[in-house]
Amino acid sequence: MILFYKKAIQDILDNRFLNVITIITISLSILIVSALSLFFVNANDIMSSWKKGISIIAYLKPDIVETALPEIKGKIQGMYGVAEVEFISKEEAMKRLKEQMKGHSSLLADLQENPLPDAFKISLLTSSAGSKRVENLAAQIEAMPSIEEAEYGRRWLERFTNVFDLFRFTGYAMVGIFFIAVVFIVANTIRLVIYSRQNEIEIMRLVGATDRFIKTPFYIEGLIQGAIGGIIGLAALFVIFILITLNVGQVSSSDIFHIRFLSPGVLCGIMLCSIFVGWLGCYISLKQFLKYETG
Amino acid sequence: MIDGNDKSSIIRMFHVHKQYGVKKALIDINLDVFKNEFLFITGPSGAGKSTLLKLLYYGEPVSEGQILIDGMNVFRISCSRIPFLRRKFGIIFQDYKLIPTKSVFDNVALVLEAIGRKRQLIRKKVNSVLRMVGMEERSKSFPQSLSGGEQQRVAVARAIVGVPKIILADEPTGSLDSESANIIVDLLKGFHARGGTVIVATHDKELLRTTDNRIIHLKEGQQIK
């Protein structure tokens, strides 16, 4: 086994230029992919904190008597995906409005009668905050006889979710493309190394070396490339991350911009992916190279 | 018809044909090689001497016929068994086939590394074999810096280091002066004296004239009596 490692390292040293290029390529790809993951992890955080704030306002018909309220509330409470239901009387609504319009309260002062309806503010469970679910729930609430209208940040939410999904999709596609590109590049490097050693491999075969004996150093080489590339890529991302958070920290310390780094689990996943890429590239190359064999 | 357990035969060839595309390189070869035999195969250039040796270690697949090597059926061998077939042989190639990027020592050691021997044992064995062929002092040299005769001695060392049952030597004296040639022949005789089987393909007249071993003559792919 030590022999195999020695051979693999010798191979890497013998083909330094090729290996450096390959490792740089892997590092850059890992950097880009992990930067994307970092973006999505944080964007997801922000999304879910927004989603937590998403609520439906159900306006009651004006002729609803106060005694019917608990029953309506109970019905809404029982719907799937509802977290909390809060009654906001028209007086309460007016008070809030006035508060929001502080300084312009003269506009409201002239009102003789409170034009606002009574309403329920319905907070949703985070899990049911997708735009389709909210829409369904709103429609369901609106269908209740005592409800005049159910309102939510419809357009805005829909569009935002769509854009985010598009982003996410593009992200996946990019990760896929990078994956294929890197596998291809590793495969190519290994293939060039194989070509440069074809004579040697042929002789090894003739003196009775098994395929396993011949292939193992190449696999180790691929795995080392993947591992080093992964480490460099993630280290670079970490440096960039530190620089960004230091800068952002100076501009605003508010917790809207609470950016977090990738979790150890995700980091491990990316590392494993990187190593897997090294292995796969090797596998493809060796598979091809076996085809040239006549016996 | 073919008995792999025959006490005295280590190689049996039975109606063997070999074709390269349309070119018939060997036609209906029937040959038994006995254990501890020293056999010569000769014939003009292109007669099929190298081809015959290649069929034995599956350097080329057989087109037709049966070959049994020490109980292994070469015609029906699976890919994964080929390395084990080849370990029965020590092969000395017409063009030496040393690895130019490896030292003399590493070239010889490769055979033992491939079969998973321990490093200490490898060092001991390789050094003793290099001493036997008189190349001990050059063990750190690279093949290019050696003369043809020296390279051939390294090739012999590599062929015998794994203690094979059979040595196949393709023109072992082909491009050597008579002194170097004698060294090689003596090494092969030494291997034979220790109980090994040797097959030498050659058209070295001198070599054939001075031997009383069996000689197989090939011409245009056919065995001539």
Ligand SMILES: Nc1ncnc2c1ncn2[C@@H]1O[C@H](COP(=O)(O)OP(=O)(O)OP(=O)(O)O)[C@@H](O)[C@H]1O
């Ligand atoms: N790989 C190959 N493809 C096609 N034809 C081949 C191949 N190898 C050998 N031949 C042909 O088969 C015939 C026998 O070749 P072989 O090398 O066995 O001859 P030889 O007896 O060893 O000759 P020499 O004394 O020159 O080494 C020759 O006509 C040669 O051209």
Ligand SMILES: [Mg+2]
């Ligand atoms: Mg020949």
